Amino acid sequence: MPIITVEHLSKHFKVYKRRTGFWRSLSSTVSRRHDIIKAVDDVSFSLDRGELVGYIGANGAGKSTTIKMLTGILVPSSGHIDVMGLTPYRQRKENTRRIGVVFGQRTQLWWDLPVIDSFELLKQIYEIPQNLYKQNLEFFSEMLQLQPFLSTPVRRLSLGQRMRCDLTAALLHDPEILYLDEPTIGLDVVAKEQVRQFLREVNAERQVTVILTTHDLNDVEKVCQRLIIIDSGKIIYDGGINALKERYGKTRMLIVDLAQGYSDIQLEGVDLTRRDGNRIWLAFDRDTISASEVIVQLTGRYEIQDLTISEPEIEEIVRRIYEMGVH
Amino acid sequence: MMKKYLIFTVKAFQRTLTYRFELWMELVINVLFMLVYVYLWKALYTGQTSVEGYDLNKILTYIVVSQTLLTFTFTLRVARIIEEKVRTGEVVTDLMKPIDFQLMTLATAAGTSSHTALFNMLPKFLLFYGTFGLLLPPSLLTLLLFITSVVLGYIILFSLEFIIGIFAFWLVEIRGIYALVIWGLSMLFSGYFLPLEFYPTFLAKIGEVLPFRAIIYFPTAIYTGQLMGESLVTAMLIQLAWVAALVGLGRLAYRAAFRKLVIQGG
Numbered sequence: 001m002p003i004i005t006v007e008h009l010s011k012h013f014k015v016y017k018r019r020t021g022f023w024r025s026l027s028s029t030v031s032r033r034h035d036i037i038k039a040v041d042d043v044s045f046s047l048d049r050g051e052l053v054g055y056i057g058a059n060g061a062g063k064s065t066t067i068k069m070l071t072g073i074l075v076p077s078s079g080h081i082d083v084m085g086l087t088p089y090r091q092r093k094e095n096t097r098r099i100g101v102v103f104g105q106r107t108q109l110w111w112d113l114p115v116i117d118s119f120e121l122l123k124q125i126y127e128i129p130q131n132l133y134k135q136n137l138e139f140f141s142e143m144l145q146l147q148p149f150l151s152t153p154v155r156r157l158s159l160g161q162r163m164r165c166d167l168t169a170a171l172l173h174d175p176e177i178l179y180l181d182e183p184t185i186g187l188d189v190v191a192k193e194q195v196r197q198f199l200r201e202v203n204a205e206r207q208v209t210v211i212l213t214t215h216d217l218n219d220v221e222k223v224c225q226r227l228i229i230i231d232s233g234k235i236i237y238d239g240g241i242n243a244l245k246e247r248y249g250k251t252r253m254l255i256v257d258l259a260q261g262y263s264d265i266q267l268e269g270v271d272l273t274r275r276d277g278n279r280i281w282l283a284f285d286r287d288t289i290s291a292s293e294v295i296v297q298l299t300g301r302y303e304i305q306d307l308t309i310s311e312p313e314i315e316e317i318v319r320r321i322y323e324m325g326v327h
Numbered sequence: 328m329m330k331k332y333l334i335f336t337v338k339a340f341q342r343t344l345t346y347r348f349e350l351w352m353e354l355v356i357n358v359l360f361m362l363v364y365v366y367l368w369k370a371l372y373t374g375q376t377s378v379e380g381y382d383l384n385k386i387l388t389y390i391v392v393s394q395t396l397l398t399f400t401f402t403l404r405v406a407r408i409i410e411e412k413v414r415t416g417e418v419v420t421d422l423m424k425p426i427d428f429q430l431m432t433l434a435t436a437a438g439t440s441s442h443t444a445l446f447n448m449l450p451k452f453l454l455f456y457g458t459f460g461l462l463l464p465p466s467l468l469t470l471l472l473f474i475t476s477v478v479l480g481y482i483i484l485f486s487l488e489f490i491i492g493i494f495a496f497w498l499v500e501i502r503g504i505y506a507l508v509i510w511g512l513s514m515l516f517s518g519y520f521l522p523l524e525f526y527p528t529f530l531a532k533i534g535e536v537l538p539f540r541a542i543i544y545f546p547t548a549i550y551t552g553q554l555m556g557e558s559l560v561t562a563m564l565i566q567l568a569w570v571a572a573l574v575g576l577g578r579l580a581y582r583a584a585f586r587k588l589v590i591q592g593g
Contacts, residue, residue: 073422075589089589093425101423108420112342124334125426153345 002046003177003209004070009079010233011040011065039065041233042079049176052203052210054220057230058322063213066230067179070211071101084176097126100170100208104182107162108169109154115165116150119172126173133172140168144198160191167198171208178202180212184219192216196223217318231322248317253310254282254294259303267297278305331426332434339438353402354447361394361455379524385551388461389522393547395452397519399481400509400542402443405436409492410501422585429489429574429581436485465552472559476546479566484542486573487513493577496584512537518544522553538569 014034040062047053057063068074069081072088072095081088088095101108109118123133141147144164149157157165163183170178180199184192200223203210214220220227220241227244229237237244254270258278265272265280269289274281284294291309298304343350368390372383381389409432412418421428455461464470491508494501514520515530516539523531523544534540545562548554554562 068419071423073419073589092422096423097425099423101420103420106415106417106420108423110338110342112345113338117338117341121334121338124331125424127331 003049003051003084004045004047004211005080005082006046006066006070007044007080009040009043009066009069009081010038010077011062011069011074012077013037013039038233040069040076040230043230043233043235045228045235045238047209047211049209050203050207051226052199052224053212053226053228054224055211055213055228055230056215056217056220056318057213059215061230062233063230064181067181067211067213071099071179072096097173098176100173100175100178102163102166102170102178102180102183104163104180104185107154107166109162109165111155112153114151114153115146115157118154118165118169122169122172128173132174136172136174137168140171143201144168144194160187160194163187163191163195164198167195171202171206174206175208177209177211180210180214182214183212184214184216192219199223229318229321236321244317245311248321249311250285250287251283252286252291254284254291254298255308255310256280256282256298256304257306259305262302265302267294267301270294270297332430335431335434336438336441339435340442341438343439343442350442350446354451357394357398357401357447358451358454361391361451364390364394365455365459379522380553381522381524381551384460384462385553386522387459389547389551389553391452391455391459391461392550393519393543395448396477396480396543396546397517398443398448398451399440399484400513400517400519402447403436403440403484403488405432405485405488406492406501406505406509408432409489410495413495418588422588428585429578432489433482433485440481462551464550465555469549469552472563473546473550476549476563476566479563479570480542480546483538483566483569483573484513486570486577487538489577490573490580493580493584496587513539513542516540517542518547522548524553538573541566541569 013036015037016034039060043062043066055063055066065074069076070083070088072083072090072092075089083095084098086095109115110121119133119137122128128136141150144167146164146168149161149165154162154165167183183199184195187195196219199210199212202208212219212224225240227237227239227241228235253273256279258280261278267282269284271283272280273283282294284291295307298307365387368386369383372378372386376382378386409418412421421431464473487508491501491505494504498504516523516534516537518540523534523540526534541562545554545566549559549562
């Protein structure tokens, strides 16, 4: 049985048009015109307990709006949401007890107080029993190496340290679902990797269902098993990452350094996509022609110095999906 | 149940300790202002024995007590804190917790204000009490009633600020309405400036239908013994009525605000 079920979920916002000019702006105080923005448009998906899902999309694609509806702080315009048997916006408090939320751009820790004080505050807010609190705090401080700065005021933490504390704060009460909105934004490579590693472990060891929205597709590639891509409010892909590569990543790229600058390059089943001096970029569909066939052709006609084959990066695939839609 | 709100009070109290310099400056400025008021009233009373039932000692006591209580108005930043939470969107973080927003805000404010009461108001009062030989409340019971009345007045002040803060959900800017209510009406009608008995009748009449006199005038007048017996009971009942009305109004306001946020998005 799924832990989250979303059916035909939509959220429409009215956006009032501001008119320019004195008389027009005056008249807009009486009658305002508005556009309807479909931030989320007929979205359906379901998640099983223990899944780790990447929810990605460009800015304004509807990621955060979906998360806000799932957490109960936004009422859907239409459609149905079931989270752990609850309707989040109707049973907001009950829902909040059983979820954890991390916003990358915002902290839920108290700015002026030592980190540990915020944790103690959360212990009271969520009414976490003392032994569970102790156990979880030990577990997370060990895993995220929080010990050195537990008594440092939050305002003096680095962004990476703060994020580790925020992750702990969201998990102290043993939530069943963890929502993460851009958790790696602004972090350096090492800190990003730490967060990813942590998410994998928490998901595996504690069976926490994780939904992660992000711009950074490395997050998704390294952390998630499943990927939901949303664009202009609609889901355009929902499935495994390998399946995505399988489906949209058939194009291989062969990068060749030629021994001399041939003026005209003729090859069958291959697109010459770019040329820079003696280096050429050849794209081919691996279902139509194999890499070795391309190389045989190439070596038969031209003298080459070096070549490399690159697999498409997930980023490249997603960029292509955004640009062209799903075929 | 109450325990989870009490921790907000404790943490807010601790947090205030972070800004020691600010607190000392505040205290120094307050003391200077109070000195000016005290000397002003001393000068005004030269050649007078009693005005409207206040002799010199009583009026000085009134001024010092009411000035001390005014510190709450200066240091309570509830409206500003709520406005900032709305502006930055931090209010969403509060919404994602299993907690009552109004109670949480009150508990936090109480923490900050307990600190103010202990480390600013009490020393300030004792300093003036010792220096100018002020009056004590007529009895121990009056002292207890005074403290109760201070707490009720505090909740009224908090509720007003809370409601103003909630306006931030609809208005871009709440400074105007804040200035009108807290710096205008409250200053005029709370009785910090001079006892309300000194006011011309029409102003006193307006003040009677407003909640502001319940913030400073009632507790101060209880302390000085100006309000006794039946009039004291009436005053405290009026305070209770305002507490109920304004806490209730604040609750309605924030529910409407959250509904707006939740339906329309932030």
